[in-house]
Amino acid sequence: MAAHFGGLTAVGSSPGTTPRTLREAPTVSAVSVRGLIRGFGPKGVLNGVDLDIAPGEFVALLGPSGCGKSTLLRALAGLDHDVKGSGVISVPDRVSVVFQDSRLLPWDSVLGNVTLGLRDHDADAKARKALAEVGLAGREKAWPHELSGGEQQRVALARSLVREPQLLLADEPFGALDALTRIKMHGLLRDLVAAHRPAVLLVTHDVDEAIALADRIVVLDSGRVATVRKVAPEIGTAVDAAGHEALRRNLLTALGVDVAASSH
Amino acid sequence: MSAATAVRRTAVAPHQDPAPAHPKDVRPTGRRLGPGRRRRLAWLLGPSALLLLWTVASATGLLDPRILSEPWTVVATAGELIADGRLQENLAISAQRAGLGLFFGIVVGAVLALLSGLSRAGEALIDGPVQIKRAIPGLALIPLLILWFGIDETMKVLTITLGVFVPIYLQTHAALRGIDLRYVELAQTVGLSRAGFIRRVVLPGALPGFFLGLRFAVTGAWVSLVVVEQINSTSGIGYMMELARTYGQTNIIVLGLAVYGILGLLSDGIVRFIERKALSWQRTLAG
Ligand SMILES: Nc1ncnc2c1ncn2[C@@H]1O[C@H](COP(=O)(O)OP(=O)(O)OP(=O)(O)O)[C@@H](O)[C@H]1O
Ligand SMILES: [Mg+2]
Numbered sequence: 001m002a003a004h005f006g007g008l009t010a011v012g013s014s015p016g017t018t019p020r021t022l023r024e025a026p027t028v029s030a031v032s033v034r035g036l037i038r039g040f041g042p043k044g045v046l047n048g049v050d051l052d053i054a055p056g057e058f059v060a061l062l063g064p065s066g067c068g069k070s071t072l073l074r075a076l077a078g079l080d081h082d083v084k085g086s087g088v089i090s091v092p093d094r095v096s097v098v099f100q101d102s103r104l105l106p107w108d109s110v111l112g113n114v115t116l117g118l119r120d121h122d123a124d125a126k127a128r129k130a131l132a133e134v135g136l137a138g139r140e141k142a143w144p145h146e147l148s149g150g151e152q153q154r155v156a157l158a159r160s161l162v163r164e165p166q167l168l169l170a171d172e173p174f175g176a177l178d179a180l181t182r183i184k185m186h187g188l189l190r191d192l193v194a195a196h197r198p199a200v201l202l203v204t205h206d207v208d209e210a211i212a213l214a215d216r217i218v219v220l221d222s223g224r225v226a227t228v229r230k231v232a233p234e235i236g237t238a239v240d241a242a243g244h245e246a247l248r249r250n251l252l253t254a255l256g257v258d259v260a261a262s263s264h
Numbered sequence: 265m266s267a268a269t270a271v272r273r274t275a276v277a278p279h280q281d282p283a284p285a286h287p288k289d290v291r292p293t294g295r296r297l298g299p300g301r302r303r304r305l306a307w308l309l310g311p312s313a314l315l316l317l318w319t320v321a322s323a324t325g326l327l328d329p330r331i332l333s334e335p336w337t338v339v340a341t342a343g344e345l346i347a348d349g350r351l352q353e354n355l356a357i358s359a360q361r362a363g364l365g366l367f368f369g370i371v372v373g374a375v376l377a378l379l380s381g382l383s384r385a386g387e388a389l390i391d392g393p394v395q396i397k398r399a400i401p402g403l404a405l406i407p408l409l410i411l412w413f414g415i416d417e418t419m420k421v422l423t424i425t426l427g428v429f430v431p432i433y434l435q436t437h438a439a440l441r442g443i444d445l446r447y448v449e450l451a452q453t454v455g456l457s458r459a460g461f462i463r464r465v466v467l468p469g470a471l472p473g474f475f476l477g478l479r480f481a482v483t484g485a486w487v488s489l490v491v492v493e494q495i496n497s498t499s500g501i502g503y504m505m506e507l508a509r510t511y512g513q514t515n516i517i518v519l520g521l522a523v524y525g526i527l528g529l530l531s532d533g534i535v536r537f538i539e540r541k542a543l544s545w546q547r548t549l550a551g
Contacts, residue, residue: 159454
């Protein structure tokens with residue numbers, strides 16, 4: 001796996017080559033989950049999840065509230081030491097997590113938060129570059145509480161991208177933001193992912209967000225992967241594209257929403 | 265502004281008002297529940313009021329000088345004792361005892377809090393004994409300490425240390441255990457090492473508790489000092505007061521009390537100042 005990701009990093013760092021070629025090798029994947037079972041108490045939450053994510057692929061994870069999306073993401077992040085379960089998970093070495101709350105250390109400056117855990121000697125320079133990428137150049141010395149909610153979430157994005165992750169796990173990263181800021185953040189995330197090309201697993205409850213960002217959408221139901229939909233590139237970026245509305249209805253139905261009542 | 269420029273400005277832009285000297289600031293006045301902006305030296309107000317009350321009561325004869333000396337007598341006594349060097353000498357010895365005891369107490373308290381807060385084994389070993397020590401008054405330990413160490417400096421510093429480390433331990437440990445688990449998860453996802461985790465998350469997260477403990481500890485150090493110096497000592501402010509008692513010199517006793525009071529107030533002020541600087545990231549009611 002390591003050798004493979006050496007190749008991915010090389011592609012990501014030289015903008016001239018096209019990274020699409022990597023997707024055509026179906027045997028290697030950034031994430032592989034087999035028969036994942038997790039539960040709290042007697043009732044199971046995940047009852048055998050199988051999931052593969054290709055290097056550089058953007059997967060959105062949809063599902064009704066409480067269906068186990070966060071449980072799955074935390075399993076991939078290795079944050080579920082105390083949760084009972086079984087199954088096989090394989091993830092790359094460098095995994096970054098973006099939480100719903102920006103989770104900045106209140107006692108550290110913006111720059112200190114981005115360099116947290118970085119061991120490179122040029123950590124500060126890298127962090128400054130990452131902050132500039134998310135449009136926060138010049139705010140390095142600010143305390144987190146001096147930033148707006150959207151700015152804090154952008155710092156969290158910078159913190160996750162500065163370590164050049166091979167896998168980016170995001171649990172409703174824009175859930176706490178207003179609609180306008182969220183749309184701007186979609187654009188930012190799309191650009192950042194295009195530049196750094198990590199595999200992405202984005203947990204969201206927003207069907208439109210999933211369509212706008214993902215290459216593939218996975219719907220979780222009753223603790224299993226219930227539905228998988230590919231998103232054609234032209235559908236993701238244009239709301240009026242043919243097939244957009246059909247996909248949207250399809251997903252809403254998969255989520256158990258009465259489409260006739262909710263369409264507008 | 266010269267008349268010429270004023271005229272020229274009027275000529276160039278006759279309709280433009282010059283910026284008013286006092287820009288208008290009209291705003292709805294919302295109800296503010298916090299204590300408002302902090303003011304410098306405001307902390308002196310309470311102690312000054314106390315001093316004023318004492319002065320007035322003495323001057324009007326309400327307060328008999330045999331019960332409590334007048335402030336000016338105390339000031340004059342201070343002048344005499346400073347002139348013959350006794351005040352500085354005793355003060356230096358007292359300050360040294362308090363300082364040493366405080367230093368060792370802080371180190372012991374903080375190290376124990378870290379050990380017990382960061383490992384289950386440490387907690388099992390350390391927390392119980394500290395709670396037991398907490399239940400035993402410092403005064404009750406002195407006879408035993410005198411038996412073990414005699415009446416020299418070791419005993420005195422040790423008594424202060426034993427009084428100081430408990431609040432440092434308790435507050436630091438509580439703050440450390442109260443660090444949000446979300447930050448621990450974050451530390452894990454960004455791959456912090458154990459040392460990095462302690463340095464970047466645990467220590468700053470426990471710092472507010474440490475400072476709270478420090479404020480208890482500083483006051484506690486002066487209190488322990490009084491006890492050890494008045495019980496068995498041949499130097500220090502407490503000894504000076506004890507001697508004055510045998511000669512019935514109220515003015516020296518009151519001077520000693522005033523010195524203790526000033527030291528307590530000053531050291532608390534210093535700790536608070538450092539605390540404010542070190543915790544400037546916090547947004548609290550204190551402001
Ligand atoms: N620490 C925990 N202890 C007990 N039960 C838990 C715990 N964490 C999650 N659960 C339960 O597991 C189930 C799945 O939770 P999870 O957080 O994964 O849902 P989710 O799909 O992320 O929901 P949402 O969209 O609301 O965030 C829920 O029923 C929840 O009550
Ligand atoms: Mg969730």
